[in-house]
Amino acid sequence: LTTFANLPHVHCLAAEVTEMETYDIAILGAPFDTGVTARPGARFGPGGIRRGSRRISPESAWDIYTGENSFLDWAKIVDCGDAPLTFLDNTIALKQLDKAHKVISARKANSSEFSIPRIVTLGGDHTTTLSALRSAYKRWGQVSVIHFDSHIDTWDPKVLGGGISHYAGVNHGTFLHIAHEEGLIRNTSIHAGIRAPVIRRKGDVRNDIRCGFETIKARDIDRIGTYGVIDTLKKRVAGSKVYISVDIDVLDPAFAPATGTSEVGGWTTRELLTILDGLSGMEVIGADVVEVAPIYDNPGETTVLAAAEVVHSLLTLLVQRPVKM
Amino acid sequence: LTTFANLPHVHCLAAEVTEMETYDIAILGAPFDTGVTARPGARFGPGGIRRGSRRISPESAWDIYTGENSFLDWAKIVDCGDAPLTFLDNTIALKQLDKAHKVISARKANSSEFSIPRIVTLGGDHTTTLSALRSAYKRWGQVSVIHFDSHIDTWDPKVLGGGISHYAGVNHGTFLHIAHEEGLIRNTSIHAGIRAPVIRRKGDVRNDIRCGFETIKARDIDRIGTYGVIDTLKKRVAGSKVYISVDIDVLDPAFAPATGTSEVGGWTTRELLTILDGLSGMEVIGADVVEVAPIYDNPGETTVLAAAEVVHSLLTLLVQRPVKM
Amino acid sequence: LTTFANLPHVHCLAAEVTEMETYDIAILGAPFDTGVTARPGARFGPGGIRRGSRRISPESAWDIYTGENSFLDWAKIVDCGDAPLTFLDNTIALKQLDKAHKVISARKANSSEFSIPRIVTLGGDHTTTLSALRSAYKRWGQVSVIHFDSHIDTWDPKVLGGGISHYAGVNHGTFLHIAHEEGLIRNTSIHAGIRAPVIRRKGDVRNDIRCGFETIKARDIDRIGTYGVIDTLKKRVAGSKVYISVDIDVLDPAFAPATGTSEVGGWTTRELLTILDGLSGMEVIGADVVEVAPIYDNPGETTVLAAAEVVHSLLTLLVQRPVKM
Amino acid sequence: LTTFANLPHVHCLAAEVTEMETYDIAILGAPFDTGVTARPGARFGPGGIRRGSRRISPESAWDIYTGENSFLDWAKIVDCGDAPLTFLDNTIALKQLDKAHKVISARKANSSEFSIPRIVTLGGDHTTTLSALRSAYKRWGQVSVIHFDSHIDTWDPKVLGGGISHYAGVNHGTFLHIAHEEGLIRNTSIHAGIRAPVIRRKGDVRNDIRCGFETIKARDIDRIGTYGVIDTLKKRVAGSKVYISVDIDVLDPAFAPATGTSEVGGWTTRELLTILDGLSGMEVIGADVVEVAPIYDNPGETTVLAAAEVVHSLLTLLVQRPVKM
Amino acid sequence: LTTFANLPHVHCLAAEVTEMETYDIAILGAPFDTGVTARPGARFGPGGIRRGSRRISPESAWDIYTGENSFLDWAKIVDCGDAPLTFLDNTIALKQLDKAHKVISARKANSSEFSIPRIVTLGGDHTTTLSALRSAYKRWGQVSVIHFDSHIDTWDPKVLGGGISHYAGVNHGTFLHIAHEEGLIRNTSIHAGIRAPVIRRKGDVRNDIRCGFETIKARDIDRIGTYGVIDTLKKRVAGSKVYISVDIDVLDPAFAPATGTSEVGGWTTRELLTILDGLSGMEVIGADVVEVAPIYDNPGETTVLAAAEVVHSLLTLLVQRPVKM
Amino acid sequence: LTTFANLPHVHCLAAEVTEMETYDIAILGAPFDTGVTARPGARFGPGGIRRGSRRISPESAWDIYTGENSFLDWAKIVDCGDAPLTFLDNTIALKQLDKAHKVISARKANSSEFSIPRIVTLGGDHTTTLSALRSAYKRWGQVSVIHFDSHIDTWDPKVLGGGISHYAGVNHGTFLHIAHEEGLIRNTSIHAGIRAPVIRRKGDVRNDIRCGFETIKARDIDRIGTYGVIDTLKKRVAGSKVYISVDIDVLDPAFAPATGTSEVGGWTTRELLTILDGLSGMEVIGADVVEVAPIYDNPGETTVLAAAEVVHSLLTLLVQRPVKM
Ligand SMILES: [Mn+2]
Ligand SMILES: [Mn+2]
Ligand SMILES: [Mn+2]
Ligand SMILES: [Mn+2]
Ligand SMILES: [Mn+2]
Ligand SMILES: [Mn+2]
Ligand SMILES: [Mn+2]
Ligand SMILES: [Mn+2]
Ligand SMILES: [Mn+2]
Ligand SMILES: [Mn+2]
Ligand SMILES: [Mn+2]
Numbered sequence A, B, C, D, E, F: 001l002t003t004f005a006n007l008p009h010v011h012c013l014a015a016e017v018t019e020m021e022t023y024d025i026a027i028l029g030a031p032f033d034t035g036v037t038a039r040p041g042a043r044f045g046p047g048g049i050r051r052g053s054r055r056i057s058p059e060s061a062w063d064i065y066t067g068e069n070s071f072l073d074w075a076k077i078v079d080c081g082d083a084p085l086t087f088l089d090n091t092i093a094l095k096q097l098d099k100a101h102k103v104i105s106a107r108k109a110n111s112s113e114f115s116i117p118r119i120v121t122l123g124g125d126h127t128t129t130l131s132a133l134r135s136a137y138k139r140w141g142q143v144s145v146i147h148f149d150s151h152i153d154t155w156d157p158k159v160l161g162g163g164i165s166h167y168a169g170v171n172h173g174t175f176l177h178i179a180h181e182e183g184l185i186r187n188t189s190i191h192a193g194i195r196a197p198v199i200r201r202k203g204d205v206r207n208d209i210r211c212g213f214e215t216i217k218a219r220d221i222d223r224i225g226t227y228g229v230i231d232t233l234k235k236r237v238a239g240s241k242v243y244i245s246v247d248i249d250v251l252d253p254a255f256a257p258a259t260g261t262s263e264v265g266g267w268t269t270r271e272l273l274t275i276l277d278g279l280s281g282m283e284v285i286g287a288d289v290v291e292v293a294p295i296y297d298n299p300g301e302t303t304v305l306a307a308a309e310v311v312h313s314l315l316t317l318l319v320q321r322p323v324k325m
């Protein structure tokens, strides 16, 4: 049965725990897409990313660039399957996801030294990151967010979707605003790959800064290169714990067509992976890849192959730098 | 710009009305799909059905079977475009749709004789039929429902999706239960094409009867033929006004792959159209085609072509039998 | 290289002829689609049908129903490749096709007994049948046409496309009218599978009769069965030579999505093949399969597989009844 | 993680067995497709069928036709995942599959009464049935085979693929011949849905009879109906234990495009499911669905939805008639 | 109903004009593709580009790079829908398009200051640019053309398609030659992104220069960068009014697969948009995006998303520099 | 009928040879894919590449970058069609392919000066290169290999697929190891574009060097540019005859989705073609493009268009530098 990278499956949400079932890093699917404003379908993202990782084999995954194999290192990495989320009520679904994060991160780690398991979430739409940040906050305190996306996602709920109701205000374009309002994140966060337009002439950007974000735009890479991007990211979050969220729409639609809110003019997979690998050494306490909507993928599975490698790179960052509490 | 069957577009929801903009039958898109339990995508159904109707030309649509052209008959048929519905809050979206139905059906009809415009809705998921039934009830009183579907859609909200919250209980599998509870429909309704399993051994069927429904199963057609189906439907609703709702998943996935909750073993398009044409003479006061999710369609547009012809047949039923209030 | 059913390729249009290159039945591609009114793409039909026939192997094609292998019978069947047709001027393209038919049918037959090679054309849009009928007329005189199609294709050029110019009047919906006007066909022709609407209330049907056609509608098969269809066809053309033209849109879009002018409510492939096989014994002097537009096909190649088998059935009819001049 | 119909996953091939992990009916994937002669891809069949069964929920699968829920009956049904098979050596892969069958069927059954677990295999190409028949023979002795297929699959290895080597002779078109030669099956077997041509004029059919098979051709259903098919099947295998093998290409490509060796003119899903349900009461000791190659499927997942329902019907047959040793 | 970027629809071709229906910039669809030499389908380009622009919302389109919102600036931008063009006679279709351009550009502008509305055409194959250039010439005199394309499109009609007839000589590869012959364009024009081979060793390039063109080849960008391209373009057309024509095949097929005459080795969407935005300040008097053939698009709509953004960038250029007559 | 680039078809494997049928460069299809470890489908690669080359016309293929037309130069280039290979036994299939290479390269060349015809193979999976290298060795002695691929393909059969049997050890990931073991290649070979992980921490790389290979990794291009890649390749093979093998998976899946073992983070088509054209002047004695599996391609045929141009570039290298024996 298809787990991420053929990793062992563990019933992380089960009440009883056996010794065999401890882990250091947990992969968790978050099948949820009713917080989107454009094309739905990310509810099938976790399954899609797992299919895209089918050929990754933990025993034979020695990276050609780093010489490392993250799966055979100190950390035990497992796939927890999907959190059980309803498609029919966002409020409840997010509570279900909050709870899943809580239970999974509460288990004793496999490695005695580093006591809290970290989670890599497979989205699901970007709203699911809110649960991850709430969970991270409880375990690690405020974190900096490195946010790869073509959209800023700090929109004021009154501006994006909201106004009409509180319920509508919690969505994939406002979750970072809410995270800021809830005090979950530091004012040393940063976007990377932004290119979508904003809704208000000045208000959105002002609000974005207020939420704690700096911005690297998509075309900035043509000026500063991947190494410039890496440096900027490193400097911005220096000295703090980091959560990395990768909205797959940071990639150009040629590289990741299977997403709900595609924006052309984005980065290539080679650029994104180079940047991620360049973040080596950061204290990453959680990460996710979101907005993968497989029904829009090419027959050759272009997007889910890319998403799987992004997850792979994120896992490597987590392994390269264990984080103590 | 693509209207259904190249019909004229009228701003039916506008405050001011000009004489030019009256109509007898209004086509209304209902882009909504956050009430689904399986594959989303019906939010793009209205656009898809219109694309599928691209080649229908009102001036040259003389039917080879009936010898009639419904577009050149007594009724003025127009396309009102889509109701403006949020994707981010079902409760509000349904209120928006209720209001659209109310406004559109409140206009003075074009034909002086038959004073209330009738509406054919392009779904959207099946939850949208609830708004149509509420609107129908206000104009015409209780109606019988002829419900073409592979699913019964009378599930108790506590059984399907509900239990967890009232919000979750209003969905594409419970709307007929709710319509019954709200007193909108008669106990002379009938399902046609049912084949999906039920959730409770006996409870669902008992509840279904309580909601006023008889059932023609999909395989019944092999025994009684299309004419047997037509007779059964006619007898069931005899003497009452009728609302016809066609969930496109009544067709086999070979004929209508582009839907969210596909059930194999269904009817062919030829069977369905023969049955619909056989209902000629009924007092149909409203109708819809729902659950068309174009992203799942074949490159040849199999589903939307079928859906467009189903709409065409429904329009013909409305034209063949004008209904006085 | 892909020939129809892995048959030998012969340079039928070459000036010089070697003994090796004689044949009794020639397959000819007609890559042409600028006579269509809806979705283009039939210019790639010949290649598509050949791909659909890839698995047919002449040495091992013993039919399970008839016990015969048409490829190992008396007739030498070859694939002539495609006629060289321009996409940029219909008038010239049709002349090029007229000439190809003339040259190919003028060769000495391989079998000494039956002196004129017969041609099965792979369309191309239905306009290409006009060339085939002109060619047939020159060799065999007036013929009856059995026309499988969802459309009548006898539209008066003034009604369909024309009026604006003579050039526009020669198209895939008027070619049978033109064939009648040119005196190429008998008044004992017949349509089968018709279901598309007509443009004029009565004029089109009157004109159709004037062009020599009777009509079997698509839904008639539910009443008279495949054997009723076969009987009607046989009676209509009894005693005359026959040209069979199969517009692939006679099939329902579930069975043949890859065509330009899809009409739902059509026949299944099983029904069509049963009917074709039932025509055994007719004096078929030419045939074609047209309107296959592969870009609209399913990934599983549904349409081209069906089209290839239709060609196979037509070849069998030609082999079963050799025709003397 | 995606198991068939959300059934529990059991490590059936593990050396150690816990009480929790007994079962009465085991679902086993056989990812293998290097025995095919046309389009490959069935190696991904097991995953595809599981995806097609995603919406089947054991607790709420009360069948509308039978009133039963096979998942809540006496039998414990589990998904064993896939047998580990190499893609690089057919001889070894079949040995690996033989062993998987042996281990899985050797476990103590969950129900004390019926002591041998039965297996439903998800193919994989049809060669995989050979392993299933070997396994069945060891547990149950010679069985009758009901073989739904468009191809006879009893070809002599010398005729199909072989001649060139023994290795090449073991393939998806010869496995029934080999099963006969190995003495695994009774001379009371039967094909259903045959329509593909044979390779030799008379030899193949003679050999087929020698292998113990009678034949129902695809078009026979138009004459005898689904009930005629059911009767013929029942009579043929009366009094013997039965293995049912469903090559998904028995369905028409409109209903099951995602297969390697498509043959047009086949059965509809409604016909096939009616027939399968009509076999209720037989002593079925094993079954499979093979030749599902998901890459050729429609975006709407037409084929895998059909295949999943076929598996569901097969499970129902196994539950309806427990078989004692 | 789907207009470009949800802009208001105006009946620009109607005889009577109301005050409400004036505009400064008009978007016009040109559904035409019978002038192509390879894959057809651009007749559905206008609808495809509009679908690709679905998520652009005029009120909330503040560009992240420029800080501007072209839709909320001085200019009233509207969508005129499609010109009514026949698919059956190129000569007449081009006359119909000529007339549409004439009528649309003849209306009084909305802004009192800049009196002539400018048009952005959504193709349609590249032949449609000929009408636009004729229209531009009448209003603005001779213009320089900036021609983004992988093909030069200045072929002599005798060389490409012609020779056989005058009709065939007017096509998507010769229209720039014809525009030059008709005296519509200046000898200060320039191609950008060229990479397709030429037909004659030297003749085509010589003729191209004679037609007034300089050339930036696709791979030149690797040497001079996007800024080098921008400079070269600016210098070439300095001091003259400019028409910008974007053949979507200037993009690599990875970024724009949905086109008829794909050439690999092209530009990325990021490169193209950077270049277009760099042309800010030019006196652009008309523009188009052509050769979008949606049937060849990926499920994720890669091409039409890119094409919509290209149109958006072109609109911005028109808004940034109003042009007086 | 579809030959590569509309080149003449020659029966290169026929026993008798006519003068007309000599050639200098032969294109040969190798339909084989049972040596793959991931997604199959490359058996249809030769047909796919030919379809991708459909628009290349030898008489009008004057390259815009080089000013040359390789088809009108000294060399006669022909398409030999496909080698007849079984899908059912790899050992025999490779022998069949060995023989095809032997026969084709044994014919007298068309050009009197350069006596041995050279072959460009259209794969087929990468195992087919083994036959080409064996053939090359017999004609030209040991050669350097320039190997474009995301995978090293020098795996020890014991490590990849093997261990279980000798048969399994001959596959698309071990053929270069075997070629080295058989003494076919020089220790001056080089990989380009590598990015897939290795199976053993150090063993695979050590073995790779032992097999004679240096490595340019995919991301190296960001540091050294296309010209750096060209220089490195030229230096490595300086002074020796060269065989160039292009595994299409060297391209990023955005540019070549239609392959079996996709690896993200690869090169663009523009980069690859620039590099290939930069190898001008080498003594290339054979070449291939492999691992094209068309079923995974985009509707726009992205991959086969790229593969066809790669073949075109390889042909140009062969023409630019005739090689004497
Ligand atoms: Mn985003
Ligand atoms: Mn986001
Ligand atoms: Mn339903
Ligand atoms: Mn429903
Ligand atoms: Mn037709
Ligand atoms: Mn026709
Ligand atoms: Mn079969
Ligand atoms: Mn079989
Ligand atoms: Mn172009
Ligand atoms: Mn162009
Ligand atoms: Mn590779």
Ligand SMILES: [Mn+2]
Residues within 6 Å of the ligand: F126, F149, F151, F153, F172, F247, F291
């Ligand atoms: Mn390789």
